[in-house]
Amino acid sequence: AQSVTQLGSHVSVSEGALVLLRCNYSSSVPPYLFWYVQYPNQGLQLLLKYTTGATLVKGINGFEAEFKKSETSFHLTKPSAHMSDAAEYFCAVSSYNQGGKLIFGQGTELSVK
Amino acid sequence: EAGVTQFPSHSVIEKGQTVTLRCDPISGHDNLYWYRRVMGKEIKFLLHFVKESKQDESGMPNNRFLAERTGGTYSTLKVQPAELEDSGVYFCASSQGGGQVKGEQFFGPGTRLTVL
Numbered sequence: 001a002q003s004v005t006q007l008g009s010h011v012s013v014s015e016g017a018l019v020l021l022r023c024n025y026s027s028s029v030p031p032y033l034f035w036y037v038q039y040p041n042q043g044l045q046l047l048l049k050y051t052t053g054a055t056l057v058k059g060i061n062g063f064e065a066e067f068k069k070s071e072t073s074f075h076l077t078k079p080s081a082h083m084s085d086a087a088e089y090f091c092a093v094s095s096y097n098q099g100g101k102l103i104f105g106q107g108t109e110l111s112v113k
Numbered sequence: 114e115a116g117v118t119q120f121p122s123h124s125v126i127e128k129g130q131t132v133t134l135r136c137d138p139i140s141g142h143d144n145l146y147w148y149r150r151v152m153g154k155e156i157k158f159l160l161h162f163v164k165e166s167k168q169d170e171s172g173m174p175n176n177r178f179l180a181e182r183t184g185g186t187y188s189t190l191k192v193q194p195a196e197l198e199d200s201g202v203y204f205c206a207s208s209q210g211g212g213q214v215k216g217e218q219f220f221g222p223g224t225r226l227t228v229l
Contacts, residue, residue, distance in 0.1 A: 104148075
C-alpha cells in the first residue's frame with residue numbers, strides 16, 4: 001500500500017522568504033512522486049514530478065523538489081516566495097503498478113504575506 | 114486546446130435525491146479518473162476508465178455510485194440516492210494513453226456537491 005503525509009496543513013511565509021512544504025511517503029515499490037497546486041476555483045495543476053533518474057526535479061514557477069529515498073521524502077521548495085504562490089499544494093504518490101492512480105496527502109495551504 | 118471541464122460547478126440537493134456529475138476530458142485522452150475530496154480530508158481516488166472500460170473502481174464507496182463513460186468520451190458519475198456523507202468536491206482528471214502511469218493528469222475544476 002502507498003500513503004502520503006504532508007506535514008503542516010497551513011504554512012505562512014513572508015514574500016521573498018524560502019518556501020518549504022514537506023512531504024513524506026510510504027511505498028513498497030519504487031514510487032512516482034508528484035506535487036500539484038490548486039489555485040482558488042481552479043483544478044489541480046502539476047508543478048513537478050519524479051519518476052526515475054535525477055532526484056532533484058525542477059518544476060514550473062521556480063519550484064523544485066528532491067527525492068530522498070533514505071528519508072522517504074519529497075519536499076517542495078522555492079527560494080523566494082511571491083504573493084502569487086498563495087494556494088493549496090498537494091503531494092501525491094503512484095507507481096508502475098497503480099495504473100496512474102494517485103494517492104494524495106491532505107494538502108498544505110500556503111499563505112504569503 | 115480546451116482543458117478538462119466539469120458540470121455543474123456546484124450542486125445542492127436533498128438527502129435521498131439523485132445527482133449526476135459530468136466530466137469532459139481533454140480530447141484524445143484515453144484515461145479518465147474520478148477523485149473526491151471530503152471537507153478536511155485528502156483527495157481520494159474513486160475510479161479509472163481506459164476509453165470506455167473501467168480499469169479500476171476500487172475507490173468507489175458503495176453501490177450508490179455509478180460511473181459511465183459513453184463511447185470513451187465524456188463520463189458521468191451518478192449518486193443515487195445521495196447521503197449526507199457524499200458531500201464534497203468531485204474532481205475529474207484525464208491523461209493520454211500509453212505509459213499513463215507516468216503521464217501528467219490534467220484536472221478539472223471540480224464539482225462541489227452539498228447534500229442537505
